[in-house]
Amino acid sequence: GIQVEQSPPDLILQEGANSTLRCNFSDSVNNLQWFHQNPWGQLINLFYIPSGTKQNGRLSATTVATERYSLLYISSSQTTDSGVYFCAHTTSGSARQLTFGSGTQLTVLP
């Protein structure tokens, strides 16, 4: 199957700092999504971004499908941004289930 590598695995920031999280794929992927898992375990949809760039408030994401990577930008981080960030994709063909990366554990310090 397609290998998904998320980096960095862990990230500690001071409140107000900016960060970039990355997902690399070993092959072409479809239907890329970014999620935030908060400290209570809930998976929150951030972006559905198979290609291009999207922005939502302090967060933005870019997927360059031809180069097999996606980036999640967090600007002016807040303590509530803490948690695990996952990218996930569907494989080719008719399969719709998501394959998740291992995640980036983000801790934002006050």
Add this chain to the structure above:
Amino acid sequence: EPEVTQTPSHQVTQMGQEVILRCVPISNHLYFYWYRQILGQKVEFLVSFYNNEISEKSEIFDDQFSVERPDGSNFTLKIRSTKLEDSAMYFCASSEFSEAFFGQGTRLTVV
């Protein structure tokens, strides 16, 4: 905003007991999924369901698991005889086309 809802949020069960986890997908969605996440690990696909039948399942989804859509709104995951290693967070998800939306999860603890 429509959302996927799961019940219960937490369940503790004795090893060997049957559990049923319940989900109400978003109403106009046609595709339904169950995923699980063992503590500290990544989210893993279990099964997908479309048009009242299983469309895909992973090797985790063995004979002790089953899914059902008993009526027009609910989607359930049954584990027939729970094992200690079934302890995990179980997520239900649904999608209309490509983007999947997840419920808040059911934390299952098998003792």
